[in-house]
Amino acid sequence: MRGVVYVAYGREARQEALMSSRTVEEHNPGLPISLIASEPLGKLHFIKYDLPRERNRWAKLNIDTLSPYNVTAYLDADTRVTGRLTAGFEMLEDGWDMAMALSKNQETDWLWHCSEDDRQMTEARLRHKGLQYGAGVMFVAWGERTRALWAAWREEWGAFCGQDQGAFMRALQRVRVRLWVLGGTWNGGSLVTHRYGMARAR
Amino acid sequence: MWVRLTTTKCVSIGGARRTYRPGDWVEVGKHDALTWLAAGDATLPDDDLGPLVGDSGILVYGGGVLPTLKGKVPMTTGSMTLPYPQTLLLRSGACIRESYIPIGFYLVEQWEIAAPLYDYEAMACTRGTPEEQRRTRDVIRDLRVPMYNANTVFVRRSKEMQDFLRVWQRELVDSAETDLAFLRALYIVKPLICALPVQWNAR
Numbered sequence: 001m002r003g004v005v006y007v008a009y010g011r012e013a014r015q016e017a018l019m020s021s022r023t024v025e026e027h028n029p030g031l032p033i034s035l036i037a038s039e040p041l042g043k044l045h046f047i048k049y050d051l052p053r054e055r056n057r058w059a060k061l062n063i064d065t066l067s068p069y070n071v072t073a074y075l076d077a078d079t080r081v082t083g084r085l086t087a088g089f090e091m092l093e094d095g096w097d098m099a100m101a102l103s104k105n106q107e108t109d110w111l112w113h114c115s116e117d118d119r120q121m122t123e124a125r126l127r128h129k130g131l132q133y134g135a136g137v138m139f140v141a142w143g144e145r146t147r148a149l150w151a152a153w154r155e156e157w158g159a160f161c162g163q164d165q166g167a168f169m170r171a172l173q174r175v176r177v178r179l180w181v182l183g184g185t186w187n188g189g190s191l192v193t194h195r196y197g198m199a200r201a202r
Numbered sequence: 203m204w205v206r207l208t209t210t211k212c213v214s215i216g217g218a219r220r221t222y223r224p225g226d227w228v229e230v231g232k233h234d235a236l237t238w239l240a241a242g243d244a245t246l247p248d249d250d251l252g253p254l255v256g257d258s259g260i261l262v263y264g265g266g267v268l269p270t271l272k273g274k275v276p277m278t279t280g281s282m283t284l285p286y287p288q289t290l291l292l293r294s295g296a297c298i299r300e301s302y303i304p305i306g307f308y309l310v311e312q313w314e315i316a317a318p319l320y321d322y323e324a325m326a327c328t329r330g331t332p333e334e335q336r337r338t339r340d341v342i343r344d345l346r347v348p349m350y351n352a353n354t355v356f357v358r359r360s361k362e363m364q365d366f367l368r369v370w371q372r373e374l375v376d377s378a379e380t381d382l383a384f385l386r387a388l389y390i391v392k393p394l395i396c397a398l399p400v401q402w403n404a405r
Contacts, residue, residue: 128398
């Protein structure tokens with residue numbers, strides 16, 4: 001079953017998730033949408049998962065157990081969808097484990113938002129500055145490989161408990177999955193726009 | 203292994219930390235050496251690439267133009283096959299940054315295939331004739347995806363990857379776009395592919 005999952009803790013994130021979900025509904029009628037949060041929000045299918053706001057990333061790192069959809073599109077709350085997401089789901093149903101776009105931050109901006117220790121550990125483990133993926137839009141088919149990847153992601157994130165992209169890269173090096181790389185259109189582009197940072201407390 | 207530093211490094215050897223300057227030779231673990239080589243923080247003596255790559259090697263196909271490398275890497279020419287346990291399939295005349303070659307071989311000990319992206323911005327929808335785009339869309343469903351540089355592909359030798367080569371060669375038939383044919387083959391076979399940054403491409 002296909003569906004979209006949001007994670008939203010805090011007033012700004014909840015507001016953003018509500019607006020984002022409306023854009024999904026507008027362009028993808030009938031596609032189920034769920035919200036992982038402490039409190040329900042509008043008519044969104046609610047998955048209760050109590051966390052303090054500052055630990056909200058932990059919910060994303062647990063969508064393997066929380067998502068009710070065996071093919072899940074995770075969207076950051078501050079995204080807006082301008083078209084159909086069908087192809088992303090079809091890629092998973094064709095046999096890919098995941099489909100996700102690259103981050104705009106590569107090379108000189110590589111993991112710029114992570115701590116120096118996080119960057120160093122990631123580069124040492126990968127043996128090069130590997131591709132940085134944008135973890136704000138992810139299509140995932142849950143199976144043995146992707147669940148193992150999420151378990152590794154949680155472990156890697158525990159090293160610094162900060163941003164999650166370095167941890168994702170290290171986890172992917174440990175647990176390899178069949179990942180189809182999407183273009184920027186899919187995250188921060190014309191199909192899924194991204195209002196980076198708008199879901200954070202101001 | 204021994205490397206020659208191009209930047210200052212503080213290195214722990216036998217529990218004692220010592221600062222080494224550019225030009226110093228230092229013996230460190232393979233892990234650190236590969237990281238430094240990739241970052242340009244160290245170089246190898248001209249004949250020291252060999253031990254890094256074990257049984258790996260380069261197959262040059264599509265002609266006889268061999269890459270000029272400082273290090274010694276086993277190399278052969280011929281049709282697209284996998285003569286080594288880890289093979290760099292290099293199109294005749296294509297280039298790759300030499301310092302990344304041992305890392306590529308290392309990566310396909312873990313992954314089935316590894317290839318650099320051609321560009322972060324250029325998408326498949328910008329390449330090929332309308333007919334080839336349609337052919338590609340029919341397979342990969344959405345052309346808003348980045349292209350791989352199919353001229354420099356690291357491959358682990360296995361039955362699955364032999365099958366991948368057959369599919370790639372089949373997709374190359376009546377195709378003017380090697381990179382689109384590569385995308386179609388990837389999508390059909392779905393190997394464990396490690397996409398690599400564009401800086402792996404020699405410009």
